[in-house]
Amino acid sequence: MKTITRKSLDNSIKDGAAYSAMLGLTQDYVTPFALALKASVPQIGILSALPNLSVAFSQLFAPFLSERAKSRKSFVFKAVLLQAVCFLPAFIMPVLFRDFGVWWLILWYTLGTMFGSLGNPAWSSLMADLVPGSIRGRFFGYRGMIAGIMTLAFSLASGLLLQISTDTLFLGFGLIFFGASLARFISSFFLNKMEDPQAKAPVKDGVSMKALVMDLNKTPMGKFISYSALINFSTYIAAPFFAVYMLRELGFDYLTYIIIISSASVANFVFMKVWGRVCDICGNVKILKLCSIFVPVVPLLWIFSHNIYYLIGVQVLSGIIWAGFLLSGTNYIFESSNRRNRMRGFALYTGGNSLGIALGALTGGFLVSILPQLNGYHMLSLFLVSVIARAIVVSLFINGIKEMKLKENPIPQAFISAYKLDLLALKIKIISQSIFQLPRIFRQPLRSGIVIRIFQLIIRF
Structure with a gap:
């Protein structure tokens, strides 16, 4: 690998770490800030929906604008700077004008x-040119692991800050939003140090956005984009309202809330590197399925109990599953897009996901006011609706996603039998045999390489 490319990838990891610090400071605290401003449940739905609608709309123009910029890197750099600036008025304006604080x-x-x-x-087009295909899963898995650690660390710090600033709550939120702005500025610094192998994208190259949209059900990439958008729609029927359920209906304090939320981040970064290696070896579609x-x-598991330790376990499972899915x-x-169409492909992917998220959040905000209670809570009925919607989408569309390339690297049986079976292997065996009726290989030892073989066997269905 060229030295200049290696430096760019190192800077990309640092950029991702700073970006994740921003996420840790904001993604789980925008809703609590809105609740502190006395937001209603429909307003929480709008808070989740409107930003994602704006993302979906912006993706229609993002390729057009970036193709006419000086370079991909310069365009991303300017966009990141604008985002960093917006965090300060996002806090200041609501505090100054409380009557319309939620809307500000x-x-x-x-x-x-x-x-x-x-x-x-x-950015996606730039990274596709920088990261060799042979290590793509491992690189993004490692980058995702570092990002997960940063997200968790800053999310915990935010929760602790709010917990100790109960009497001066808005001061705590102010520090959080200032930190998010600073983290995004740091992210832009490392982003600007990266190399752009293709300084300027050809303006009239590739397939148009309109053609990509018209062929959604005809191409592998299009089918996956449709599936991902529907998954996000069904997920976000419930996703924006878990915070409302914990903070308002269950009455959890900020520390309890962030411990539960952060448990998903812990599982996410622990398994991200594992998922990256498994994707490289087994293929992405098998992991996706x-x-x-x-x-x-x-969301089904949330219905059965609101015990704190139980919910932590549910969030750990959630972190593992979503790490592999994403x-x-x-x-x-x-894999499914070529170099000419990759920028538009990612724009369509981002736009489709954001549109699904927005419509899901609006749907959830509407349904929660008319659904009956389940186990004493309206939110649990909403979670059940999300369960049904997710199951329908998966059952109808997942088989339409086809693998673009297949990688196999079986682990020798002699190596597998060299060590004792530990508790993790036993748990995997119990779960996997009940679902997939795996062979007796899991009575054999487990080490890091065996994890890969386990995943290879699980996904052969």
Whole structure:
């Protein structure tokens, strides 16, 4: 690998770490900030929906704008700077004008989200040129692991800050939003140090956005984009309201809330590197299908108990499943798009996901006011609706996603039998035999390489 490319990848990891610090400071605290501003449940739905609608809309123009910029890197850099600036008024304006505080928050958070998303297609195209295909899964798995650690660390720090600043709550939120802005500026610094192998994308090259949209059901990439958008729609019927359920209906304090939320981040970064290696060896579609089976299970488990330790376990499962789903899905877009169409492909992918998220959040905000209670809570009925919607999407569409390339690297049986079976292997055996009726190989020892073989066997269905 060229030295200049290696330096760019190192800077990309640092950029991702700073970006993830911003996410850790904001993604789980925008809703609590809105609740502190006395937001209603429909306003929470709008807070989730409107930024994603703006993202979906912006992706229609993002390839056009980035192709006419000086370079992909310069375009992404400017978009990131604009996002960093928006975090400060997103806090200041709601505090100064409390009567319309929630709406000011929605406005500035929407603008920041839109600016940040404008650079996504160009960034994805840039990374596709920088990261060799043979290590793509491992690189993004490692980058995702580092990002997960940063997200968790800053999310925990935010939760602790709010917990100790109960009497001066808005000061705590102010520090969080200032930190998010600073982290995004740091992210832009490392982003600007990266190399752009293709300084300027050809303006009239590739397939138009209109043609890609018209062929959604005809190409592997199009079928996956449709599937991903529907998964996001069914997921976000419930996703924006878990915070409302915990903070308002269950009455959890901020520390309890962040411990539960962060448990998913822990599982995410622990398994991200494992998923990356498994994707490289087994293929992305098999991992995507495996994780899709469990996507409807996560909200279903919330219905049975609100015990804190139980919910932590549910979130750990959620982190594992979504880490594999998102990593394999992103890798699949890289594989199923060629260089000429990749920027538009990622724009369509981001736009489709954002549109699904927005419509899901609006649907959830509407349904929660008319659904009956389940186990004493309206939110649990909403979670059940999300379970049903996810299950329908998975059952109808997952088999339409086809592998673009197949990688196999079986582990020798002699190596497998060299060590004792540990508790993790036993748990995997119990779960996998009940679902997939795996062979007796799991009575044999487990080491890091065996994990790969286990996943290879699980996904052969």
